[in-house]
Amino acid sequence: xxxxxxxxxxxxxxxxxxxxxxxxxxxxxxxxxxxxxxxxxxxxxxxxxxxxxxxxxxxxxxxxxxxxxxxxxxxxxxxxxxxxxxxxxxxxxxxxxxxxxxxxxxxxxxxxxxxxxxxxxxxxxxxxxxxxxxxxxxxxxxxxxxxxxxxxxxxxxxxxxxxxxxxxxxxxxxxxxxxxxxxxxxxxxxxxxxxxxxxxxxxxxxxxxx
Amino acid sequence: xxxxxxxxxxxxxxxxxxxxxxxxxxxxxxxxxxxxxxxxxxxxxxxxxxxxxxxxxxxxxxxxxxxxxxxxxxxxxxxxxxxxxxxxxxxxxxxxxxxxxxxxxxxxxxxxxxxxxxxxxxxxxxxxxxxxxxxxxxxxxxxxxxxxxxxxxxxxxxxxxxxxxxxxxxxxxxxxxxxxxxxxxxxxxxxxxxxxxxxxxxxxxxxxxx
DNA sequence: TTTTTTTTCAAACATATGTTTTAATTGAAC
DNA sequence: GTTCAATTAAAACATATGTTTGAAAAAAAA
Numbered sequence: 001x002x003x004x005x006x007x008x009x010x011x012x013x014x015x016x017x018x019x020x021x022x023x024x025x026x027x028x029x030x031x032x033x034x035x036x037x038x039x040x041x042x043x044x045x046x047x048x049x050x051x052x053x054x055x056x057x058x059x060x061x062x063x064x065x066x067x068x069x070x071x072x073x074x075x076x077x078x079x080x081x082x083x084x085x086x087x088x089x090x091x092x093x094x095x096x097x098x099x100x101x102x103x104x105x106x107x108x109x110x111x112x113x114x115x116x117x118x119x120x121x122x123x124x125x126x127x128x129x130x131x132x133x134x135x136x137x138x139x140x141x142x143x144x145x146x147x148x149x150x151x152x153x154x155x156x157x158x159x160x161x162x163x164x165x166x167x168x169x170x171x172x173x174x175x176x177x178x179x180x181x182x183x184x185x186x187x188x189x190x191x192x193x194x195x196x197x198x199x200x201x202x203x204x205x206x207x208x209x210x
Numbered sequence: 211x212x213x214x215x216x217x218x219x220x221x222x223x224x225x226x227x228x229x230x231x232x233x234x235x236x237x238x239x240x241x242x243x244x245x246x247x248x249x250x251x252x253x254x255x256x257x258x259x260x261x262x263x264x265x266x267x268x269x270x271x272x273x274x275x276x277x278x279x280x281x282x283x284x285x286x287x288x289x290x291x292x293x294x295x296x297x298x299x300x301x302x303x304x305x306x307x308x309x310x311x312x313x314x315x316x317x318x319x320x321x322x323x324x325x326x327x328x329x330x331x332x333x334x335x336x337x338x339x340x341x342x343x344x345x346x347x348x349x350x351x352x353x354x355x356x357x358x359x360x361x362x363x364x365x366x367x368x369x370x371x372x373x374x375x376x377x378x379x380x381x382x383x384x385x386x387x388x389x390x391x392x393x394x395x396x397x398x399x400x401x402x403x404x405x406x407x408x409x410x411x412x413x414x415x416x417x418x419x420x
Numbered sequence: 421t422t423t424t425t426t427t428t429c430a431a432a433c434a435t436a437t438g439t440t441t442t443a444a445t446t447g448a449a450c
Numbered sequence: 451g452t453t454c455a456a457t458t459a460a461a462a463c464a465t466a467t468g469t470t471t472g473a474a475a476a477a478a479a480a
Binding site: 018021024114120123125140143155159163164174175182199203206207209 | 228324328330333350353365371380381382384392396397409412413415416
């Protein structure tokens with residue numbers, strides 16, 4: 001077993017279980033059992049269960065945030081070069097599209113995105129604090145760009161509309177793939193693209209309301 | 211101590227702690243300690259920790275759902291009597307307004323609404339299943355009324371737009387009262403009315419998009 | 421009051437938890 | 451091949467957990 005293989009298997013297993021059962025409802029024994037490694041490996045490689053959670057977030061969130069940041073910077077710069085204000089939908093798209101498309105970025109990523117969908121409003125301080133630490137800078141960046149896009153909107157209203165949009169996105173992530181509570185005649189969405197399109201329509205329209 | 215006083219104190223304490231720390235991260239000892247009752251009282255009065263969670267939901271959700279259902283029925287009937295289709299915003303308002311106003315309905319209700327905000331996408335099966343059992347009928351009713359309000363919209367799109375709206379509402383509930391992650395210049399909203407107005411603007415606009 | 425039921429209480433139970441320890445094993449550097 | 455650090459393994463640790471028990475106390479019924 002190569003040097004980092006144990007670490008990665010623990011990360012994969014933790015990601016899978018945290019997403020499905022929550023942080024506190026997942027035991028280290030369940031994680032190591034699923035990963036096929038020894039119980040003590042978690043504390044040896046990560047130090048503690050909390051540090052493992054942080055590592056789970058870090059592994060996926062760093063590359064995802066990199067894409068989101070680059071997208072946002074491009075939107076801002078392109079608008080600046082063209083002497084116009086950033087568009088609302090393109091700004092939101094720069095943030096939302098990579099998020100919803102993330103599950104396709106590799107095996108296991110679909111587990112992680114469920115974690116992200118919930119983390120924002122997780123009752124657990126540990127989960128929420130770690131997540132907010134990673135997401136806050138991007139949130140501020142998106143907020144700034146939207147302020148340029150909608151200069152006539154009051155800061156407070158813009159802030160809350162962005163919260164609504166993030167809430168809609170998080171809930172959409174959690175619901176995607178779930179089949180419960182579907183009313184008759186509703187077919188569960190399979191492709192991410194159409195869900196992204198629907199979500200962007202919805203939040204951009206709400207955001208641009210005069 | 212009157213017959214039901216112990217039960218109520220347990221319910222209050224559990225509500226408070228479940229909302230702040232989550233179901234699995236709250237121990238019976240923490241609940242009974244806070245309530246000032248004996249540890250065994252939970253199992254004596256409710257049977258189990260899970261049954262206590264159900265009781266916490268039941269106590270508040272039954273009256274809240276009653277209001278929401280009545281509101282929705284009124285919207286539907288009024289429109290029918292006036293020979294028109296229900297309005298999108300009034301339909302959403304019938305559901306959302308009592309939800310966001312619920313914290314004012316009595317002491318402790320502000321704890322409960324946090325629980326509601328998170329329950330929909332709770333990672334824990336126990337929490338989510340109990341909640342969905344209570345909320346599903348109302349969801350279907352709102353869905354039906356919105357279908358009347360927006361007959362030209364495809365069922366799938368309507369379904370997802372309603373999910374977006376519910377996600378926005380849930381997240382707004384979780385964020386209201388929180389002071390972290392506030393960008394500079396944003397003042398935390400104190401009154402529920404303006405938050406409700408902003409949310410209704412946002413979701414109704416997104417819902418009505420052609 | 422006496423009896424009976426309901427409720428409270430302290431203690432114990434059985435199990436699950438995150439973490440640590442100590443020894444065995446591995447794998448590369450010398 | 452030997453040495454040495456890195457990793458794995460099994461066991462133990464200390465504590466926390468939901469639940470049950472059986473007796474005491476309180477309340478209600480007789």
